[in-house]
Amino acid sequence: MNLALWIAATLLAVVALAGGITKTFMPKEKLATNPGAEWTQHASAGFVKTLGVLELLAAVGLILPAVLGIAPVLVPVTASCWVLLMIGAMIAHVRYGPSRFALLNVVYLAVAAFIVWGRFGPESFTA
Template identity: 35%
Template sequence: MDVFLWVVQILLGAAFVLSGIGKFLPLSERMRQQQAYRDDFTDAQIKAIGALEVLGGIGVVLPWATGIAPVLTPLAAAGLGLIMIGAALVHRRRKEAFTVNLVLLAMAVVVVAGRI
C-alpha cells in the first residue's frame, strides 16, 4: 500500500506543480482556446491559483518524504481536493468536460485517506 500511495502522491504532485507553473507562463492562441475558463478570472486570480497548485504539489510529497511535519501531506492533498472541486464547478458551469478534475480529486482523497 505504501508504494501505491507514493505513486499517487508523486503523480498528484507533478500534475499540480506543472499545472501551477503553466499558469505563470504566457499563453499561445491555441492554449488560450483550450483554457477558455481563464476568461472568467483576472490575471492575479489565475496566478494565485497557480501558486496554490505549486505549493500543494510540493506539499503533497515533500513533508512525507523528508519526515519533517508529515501532517502537512494530507493537509496539502485536502487543499488540492478543494481546488479540484472548485475547478469542476467552474467547468460544469461553462458546460465543459471536468473528468480530469474528478480524477485528480479522487487521487487527492486517496492520499488524504492513506496518509492520515
Template identity: 40%
Template structure:
C-alpha cells in the first residue's frame, strides 16, 4: 500500500505544479484566455492564492517524506487538496461546467486516498 500511496501522490504533484505556475505567473486575463474561464469570476488575488495553495500542496505531497522531515505535511496536503477540489467543483457547477466537475471529483478522490492512507493505516 505504501507504494500505491507514493504512486498516487506522485501522480497528483505534477498535475498541480503546472497549474500553480500558470496562476501565479500570468496576468489576470491570461488564465481565462488559456481555458480557465472560472478565473474571470475572481479578482487576481484569489486566483494567485489558489495557485500558491496548489503549489504548496504539490510540494507537500512529495518533499516531506522524501527528505524525512515533517511528514505530517503529506496527509495535510492531501486534505488541503480535497478542500480545494470541493471548492473547484462548486465553482464549476455554478458556471455549468459539468465536464470540469468530473476532473475535480477524480482529483478529489486521489487526494482523499493520500490523506486517508497517510493519516491512517499507512503513515510514515
C-alpha cells in the first residue's frame, strides 16, 4: 500500500509539475491554443499564472515533505487541495472547453483522493 501511495503521489506530482510549468511560463495567448486550455481565453493572465504557481507548489508538496521527513502531513493536505483544484478544473472544462478533459480531471481527483485516504488513514506517516 505504501508503494502504491508513493507511485500515486509521484505521478500526480509529475502532472502538477507539467501543468504548472505550462501555465506559469507559457503566454496565455499561446496556451489558449492548446487542446484542453480553451478556458484560458475567459481568464486573466494573472489568474492562469496563479494556478500555475499553485500547481508547482502542489508538485513540491506531494513529494518533498515526505522525502525530507519534515511535516509529512503536508502530503495529504496537498492532495486534499488538489481535489478542490480538480473540482474547479472540471467545472471550467465543462463550461468552456471540450468536456472530455473533465474526465481526465476525474482521474486526477481520484488519485488525489486515494492519497488523502491512504496518508490520513492506513499508511499515515505518523503511524
